[in-house]
Amino acid sequence: RKEVEQDPGPFNVPEGATVAFNCTYSNSASQSFFWYRQDCRKEPKLLMSVYSSGNEDGRFTAQLNRASQYISLLIRDSKLSDSATYLCVVGPPSGTYKYIFGTGTRLKVLA
Amino acid sequence: DADVTQTPRNRITKTGKRIMLECSQTKGHDRMYWYRQDPGLGLQLIYYSFDVKDINKGEISDGYSVSRQAQAKFSLSLESAIPNQTALYFCATSDGGAATQYFGPGTRLTVL
Numbered sequence: 001r002k003e004v005e006q007d008p009g010p011f012n013v014p015e016g017a018t019v020a021f022n023c024t025y026s027n028s029a030s031q032s033f034f035w036y037r038q039d040c041r042k043e044p045k046l047l048m049s050v051y052s053s054g055n056e057d058g059r060f061t062a063q064l065n066r067a068s069q070y071i072s073l074l075i076r077d078s079k080l081s082d083s084a085t086y087l088c089v090v091g092p093p094s095g096t097y098k099y100i101f102g103t104g105t106r107l108k109v110l111a
Numbered sequence: 112d113a114d115v116t117q118t119p120r121n122r123i124t125k126t127g128k129r130i131m132l133e134c135s136q137t138k139g140h141d142r143m144y145w146y147r148q149d150p151g152l153g154l155q156l157i158y159y160s161f162d163v164k165d166i167n168k169g170e171i172s173d174g175y176s177v178s179r180q181a182q183a184k185f186s187l188s189l190e191s192a193i194p195n196q197t198a199l200y201f202c203a204t205s206d207g208g209a210a211t212q213y214f215g216p217g218t219r220l221t222v223l
Contacts, residue, residue, distance in 0.1 A: 004153070032209035043201055043214040044154075087153075091209030097167070099212060101153035 001026050006088050006102035014110050017078050021105045023088030024070045030100075032091030033064055033071050037084045038104060044087055047073075078109045114138045117202050117215035124192050125223050132187045132218050134202030142205045143185040144212065145169075145177060147198040154201065160185055192222040 006023045013019045025033075033050035048055065050062040050071050061074040075082055088102035115136045124130050134143065141162050146154040156169030158177040166179055174196060178186045189196055202215040 008151075034211065041199065041217070041219070043217050045214070046211055049211060089212075094209075097159055097161075098156060098169075099209075103151060103153045 003027065003100045004088055004090050004102040006086075006105045008103060009106040010108050011105065012108045012110055013078055015078060015080060017109075018074065018076045019078055019107065020072060020074045021086055021088075021107075022070050022072050023102055023105075024068075025088075025090045025100070026069070027090070027093060027100075028066075028069060029093035030090045031093055033062075034089040034091065035060075035062055035071075035073050036087040036089055038087055039084050044089075047086070075107075078107075080109050080111060083107055083109045113216065115202060115204055115213055115215040117200075117218050119218060120216065121219045123221045123223065126191075126193055128192050130189050130192055130220070132189075132200055132202075132220070134185045134187070134215055136183050136202075136204045136213075136215075138204050138206070138213060139182075140204035140206045140213075141182065142207060143179070144203040144205070145175075145185070145187045146201045146203065147171065147196075148201065148217075149198050157187065157200075189220075189222075192220075194222045196220065197222045 035047040036044040037047045038044045054063045059076045063072045085104040087104045090100045144159045145157040160166045160179045200218045203212040205212045
């Protein structure tokens with residue numbers, strides 16, 4: 001099993017649609033979780049951290065399910081500008097150093 | 112101004128050449144990282160440094176070396192470049208523990 005798994009997509013959705021991505025992780029000792037956005041050939045940029053209680057930032061909602069070891073990202077009212085690759089990142093367990101990056105889920109929002 | 116900068120942004124070199132990629136940050140973070148990204152793969156860790164005197168190999172360090180010249184500067188060298196080192200290279204920083212990482216704009220390296 002991969003340490004972090006994401007559906008590569010692409011997810012093609014019309015403007016205004018709601019879309020959700022899931023990401024599973026294998027290390028139950030992981031303590032921090034993030035969603036990053038990456039545009040083509042550019043650097044990953046933090047979209048949001050994911051907290052145990054779930055968190056929301058405008059049209060974006062992130063959830064963490066520790067029991068099932070997955071995190072999710074929900075995007076409401078999709079915009080053309082949301083088209084990008086979304087990376088799931090799992091932070092290192094205590095005492096370790098390694099961040100684990102998913103390969104990303106590609107989103108295309110269509111006019 | 113960007114908090115994490117990388118130079119050069121693009122580089123084409125020939126097999127066997129030694130090249131250096133540089134990273135600077137103004138975030139005041141102690142931890143710095145070098146990653147490479149290949150199409151269809153997640154970011155892979157080359158080296159990481161928790162402070163100026165603490166430098167460690169990541170999962171794919173063969174063929175690479177690093178230098179942490181100061182808290183704000185972390186350089187990656189390819190001793191003798193080979194074509195399969197053609198990739199997108201990112202520098203990142205974090206403020207300890209499992210905190211958020213912040214990435215530089217990347218260096219696109221092509222080895223012919």
